[in-house]
Amino acid sequence: MAVTIRAQVNPEICRYPLGMTGGQIQDEDITASSQWSESTAARFGRLDFDTGDGDGAWCPDIMSEPDGFTEYLQVDLRSLHFITLVGTQGRHADGMGNEFAQRYRIKYSRDGSSWVGWHDRTGKQVIEGNRNTYDAxxxxxxxxxxxxxxxxxxxxxxxxxxxxxxxxxxCEWLDGLVSYNIPDGHQMIYRGLEIFFNDSVYDGATAQRLTKGLGQLTDGTWGLDDFLHSHVPGVWPGYDYVGWSNKTFPKGYVEMIFDFDHIRNFTSMKVHCSNMFSRGVRQFRQATCYFRSESEWESDPVSFRPAAEPPSQSARFVTMPLGDRTARSIKCRFHFSDQWMLFSEVAFQSGSAVYNTSLGPNKDGRSKKTLLGDDPTHKVDDSNTRILIGCLVAIIAILSAIIVTILWRQVWQKMLEKASRRWLDDELTARLAVQTQAFYFLNSSLSSEDGSTSTYERIYPPRADYQEPSRLIRKLPEFAECTEHIESGASCRAAISSDVAPHYAEADIISLQESSDNSSITAVSINLFAGSDSTLREFPREKLTFKEKLGEGQFGEVHLCEAVGMQDILDDDLSVEGGGESPFLVAVKMLREDANKNARNDFLKEIRIMSRLRDPNIVSLLAVCVDTDPLCMITEYMENGDLNQFLCSLRQKADREEGNDEVSYMKLLGMAVQIASGMKYLSSLNFVHRDLATRNCLVGKNDTIKIADFGMSRNLYRGDYFRIQGRAVLPIRWMSWESILLGKFTMASDVWAFGVTLWEILTLCEEQPYSQLSDEQVIENTGEFFRNQGKQVCLPKPQRCPERIYNDLMLSCWRRNANERPSFQEIHTQLTESMA
Structure with a gap:
């Protein structure tokens, strides 16, 4: 009996990874309905697997829809497998990703044409997925x-x-059984209790007779001795069994048909039966099986009568020899020996294959070799087996030697690289320069050779391509002439600000967490924006009248325009400043015709995202012009400009007019509440802004605040951005330490930026954050946040800021541990309560 039971599929043992993580599943066997870009193709959708290229996951080309049947990632296992477990993760991208699936469904197929939607034993189809990007x-x-x-x-x-x-x-499904065809189960009334013996998990067609599917007879779980009880909690009596009453079978037998993936040589069949004869249930009296390889059933069946056993009401496996018959389909007739006949599992042994659960180790540590050839009727043709095994052993030995050699060389190469980086660390290690030495450091480092001692301390050795910001700053072309600027009395920063056209996420109002590397992005069809989203309208260009240029950047310009007839195409859910006025003023962001492919794709992505955003504190995308070049997006225009300039004007007015109450603390706090509300909405969608500041918040009538991303398109704020490590310029004075040092942008880094933005509001934008520090010192200060030795410098408490807001909210936004920073929900709640 023990040997027989081991021959069945055991879901508790059959839990081996099938090759997405380990790479056994090839790239060509992983496909998808679409992909966002080449770097997020289906082949990157491997759990806990980093190929060194790509953006760390599969991402579909368009937003997933609530029905869950629009986009999919498909895995071809090349053969039938018994699948007991699935695992999911979000996007990795070296910690820069922030996309994951909170819920998902599964569809599966055995032939690639007929698809079945999986559901659990209660009928639920949706599986709860991830809550972050890193946990599996x-x-x-x-x-x-x-x-x-x-x-x-x-x-x-x-x-x-x-x-x-x-x-x-x-594990691999060695039965090869692809479907069974049986009568639907019956209902028993036992002492007033209704007992259902239907196949409740059958995945084929169910109409009196079950066809073209599999279910409880192949789920790897056999029933208990008492069929009123089950392995599965909370189910109805009789759940584990499929059963029939002889009253509806005048011929005295139940006929079942089993179809397989290809022609097989069958050794035996095992059937798990209930034998509780005190309730009118017994194992079958006789079984007769017919075989079919092509179209017709063979005329000579195999018959079997179970041997007489001592009276016992225990459920049991009955093994029926099939005499090494060859077939693709088997039709078996099971004859009643009592009123009821109940089955819970059926399994077949064919050929010389090792059965599913023989893959795990024995207690003595050796691999199981439970061949179904242990059955005395099993035959194996081993005439050429020894020669074949010898050849395979020789090939494996040669491949093993080659692999060991390659791995050994890689280990030595890594050891040498680590040694060289350690020497570089020793060369660069020094104490953090104090503020009074900053100018001296900058002057001396610019005039020294590349190998001179730096005052910047290496925080930790990250990747091999990481270099010290202070060393990279000296190598940038815009710093090449800094020495002569300093000698002439000008500052290096001034030289940079006048020559460099900043470009930081210019086309992203909300970042999609893509790497800052030059990964190519698949061009998006313009028709997608014009036709797939009812909230996105094409606006005639001839109805736009340009008034003035609001700003420009490296690849685009922002214009103030008058739009004729815009009110007629706006949806009711769009809340727009001045919506009832005429003429209708809008801001038009236009992509230059000479923009490169990446900038164009970024612009289209921004359109796609902004079309989905609907919040009173987020600037709304009203329409687009994408039928021809140049591409344009039309957003609402906020008549009072950006919050930075608005606060500056309030401060200047208060300085001129003593007693002016337009800058009361409660008014400023109300502005912060609106920004927190908008960020709370973005965080609920898992969007990370990456450039939150007063310059990127617009002000409308009645001091309405809306979050945008126009700061980088204005030369006015060029000095707020600084180039690091040869990448796009970054707003380092608003960025968290992990964003500067690790390139990691998350909700928590946006919370950090909100703390700086709140500081700006309460100081009425009188000065830049960390205005007493140079850009190099700001970078070094982030190193102190990382080291967390109490040497980091935080922004001071604004004069208008209460101690409670500064200590409990503002400083909590700048905590070193990102997990300890408050969420935008908590920030919004705290600010709202402070206004009460």
Whole structure:
């Protein structure tokens, strides 16, 4: 009996990773309905697997829809597998990703044409997925599935961007059984209790007779001795069994048909039966099986009568020899020996294959070799086996030697690289320069050779391509002439600000967490924006009258325009400043015709995202002009400009007019509440702004504040951005330490920027954050935040700021540990309560 039971599929043992993580599943076997870009193609959707290229996950091209059947990541296992577990993760991208699937569905197929949607034993189809980008979430499939093809289909809010990495767990399905055809189960009334013996997890067609599917007879779980009880909690009596009463079978037998993936040589069949004869249930009296390889059933069946056993009401496996018959389909007739006949599991042994659960180790540590050839009727043709095994052993030995040699060389290469980096660390290690030495350091470092001692201390050795910001700053072309500027009395910063055209995420109002590397982005069809989203309208260019240029950047310009007839195309859910006035003023962001491909794709992505955003404190995208070049997006215009200049004007007015109450603390706090509300909305969608500041907040009538991203398109704020490590310029005075040092942008880094923005509001933008520090010192100060030795410099408490707001809110936004910073929900609640 023990040997027989081991021959069945055991879901508790059949839980091996099937090759997404380990790479056994090839790239060509991983496909998807679409991809956001080449760097987020299907082949990158491997759980806990980093190929060194790509953006760390599969991301579909368009937003996932709530039905969960629009986009999918498909895995081809090349053969049938018994799948018991699935795992998912969000996007990695060296910590810069922030997209993940909170929920998803699974579809599977055994032949690639007929697809079945998985559901649990209660009928629920949606699986709860991830809550962050880095943790892998494993979910048991109850019931398990038998499939070759599996699709993961994210289910999310329409405005949510998702990315996935997945793994499948199970083992190979060696039965080869692809479907069974049986009569639907019957209902028993026992002492007034209704007992249902239907196949409740069958995945084929169910109409009196079950066809073209698999279910409880192949789920790897056999019933208990008492069929009123079950392994599965909370289910109805009889759940584990499929059973029939002889009253509806005048011929005295139940006929079942089993179809397989290809022609096989069958050794035996094992059937798990209930034998509780005190309730009218017994194992079958006789079984007769017919075989079919092509179109017709063979005329000579195999018959079997179970041997007489001592009276026992225990459920049991009955093994029926099949005499090494060759077939692709088997039709078996099981004859009643009592009123009821109940089955819970059926399994077949064919050929010389090792059965599923023989993959795990024994207690003595050796691999199991439970061949179904242990059955005395099993035959193996081993005439050429020894020669074949010898050849395979020789090939494996040669490959092993080659692999060991390659790995050994890689280990030595890494050791040498680490040694060289350690020498570089020793050369660069020094104490953090005090503020009074900053100018002297900058002057001397610019005039010294590359190997001179730096006052910048290496925080830790990250990647091999990471270099000290202070060393890289000296190598940038715009710093090459800094020495002569300093000698002439000008500052190096002034030289940079006058020559460099900043470009930091210019086309991103909300970052999609993409790497700052030059990864190519697949061009998006313009028709997608013009036709797929009812909230996105094409506006005639001839109805736009340009009034003035508001600003410009490296690849685009922002103009104030008058739009004729704009009110007629606006949806009711759009809340727009001055919506009832005529003429209708709008801000038009236009991409230059000479913009490169990346800038164009970024611009289209911004349109896609902004079209989904609907919040009173987020600037609304009203319409687009994308039918021809240049591409334009039309957003609402806020008549009072950006918050930075608005606060400056309030401060100047208060200085001129003593007793002016337009800059009361409660008014400023109300502005902060609106920004917190807008950021709370963005964080609910898992969007990270990456450049939150007063310059990127616009002011409308009645002091309405709306978050935008026009700061980088204005020369006025060029001095707020600084170039680091040869990348795009960054607003380092608003950035968290992990964003500057690690390139990691998250909700928590936006919270850090909000703390700086709140500081700006309460100081009426009188000065830049950390105005007493040079840009180099700001970078070095982030190193002190990382080291966390109490030497870091925080922004001082504004004069108008109460101690409670500064200590409990502002300083909490700048905590070193990102997990300890408050959420925007908490920030909004705290500010709102402060106004009460």
């Amino acid at each position: 979430v494993l979910k048991d499939l109850e019931p398990p599935i038998i499939a070759r093809f599996v699709r993961f289909m994210p289910v999310t809010d329409p405005s949510m961007i998702v990315c996935m990495r997945v793994e499948l767990y199970g």
